[in-house]
Amino acid sequence: MEVSFSAIIPIKSSPVSCICYPASFPDPTTTIVSGAALRGSYANAVATFLIEVRDMFGNRMSTSDQTFNTYLVLQNFIPGQTLPPLSGKNYSPGVYSSFFQATASGSYFLEISLELGTFPNSEFLSILNSPFNISVFANAASSSQSYSFGNFLTSATAGFKKSFFVSLRDSFGNECSEADEGITLSVAFVCPQFGV
Numbered sequence: 001m002e003v004s005f006s007a008i009i010p011i012k013s014s015p016v017s018c019i020c021y022p023a024s025f026p027d028p029t030t031t032i033v034s035g036a037a038l039r040g041s042y043a044n045a046v047a048t049f050l051i052e053v054r055d056m057f058g059n060r061m062s063t064s065d066q067t068f069n070t071y072l073v074l075q076n077f078i079p080g081q082t083l084p085p086l087s088g089k090n091y092s093p094g095v096y097s098s099f100f101q102a103t104a105s106g107s108y109f110l111e112i113s114l115e116l117g118t119f120p121n122s123e124f125l126s127i128l129n130s131p132f133n134i135s136v137f138a139n140a141a142s143s144s145q146s147y148s149f150g151n152f153l154t155s156a157t158a159g160f161k162k163s164f165f166v167s168l169r170d171s172f173g174n175e176c177s178e179a180d181e182g183i184t185l186s187v188a189f190v191c192p193q194f195g196v
Helices: none
Strands: 032-034 047-052 068-074 087-092 095-100 106-116 123-126 132-137 147-149 165-167
Touching (some): 068 095
Antiparallel strands (some): 032 047, 068 106, 106 123, 106 132
16 A cells, blocks of 8 residues: 655745735625614714625725715605705725714615716615614604693683693604603693682
8 A cells, every 4th residue: 555645845935924805896785784873863863874895705895985875765755855964974994984864753764875886887786784774763852842732721610620632742843752751741720810
């Protein structure tokens, strides 16, 4: 029986250091978005998120020249309603910071697409999991925007229980949720005839 083997013998100037760069083109299927804005926001709060551009192997891109289309669309959009603009900037190589500041509460779609190719032959493709469903909640109740209503606001009979309703609104007119806690209502009755 014959046994043979080969030995690996390093060449002169070995080992050699080598830097491996990300692939040349970004990949929308591996690009990720993160940040508190994806979990929800409150009316008029600045909601920030990060876009991390990756190549087809999942490596973060090292360039700072990616182009995105990012926009926020209110679900059940009402014609004439103003939508908040999105803005952003390069945070670090391959990572972009963006934010929105919505004043209308409701459910939004956050659409993010990445430009592939070079103009005029470029195209925008949606990144992984886009569009994102974003909830914007009413902010703190505002006494100047809240109001009361009901039949018994203008008249009542002594000794009889009457009720009325209060619609709590934030400073942008958004209806505050029943789940909001820490709200105290104070009601004062004035009887001008008796000075009470």
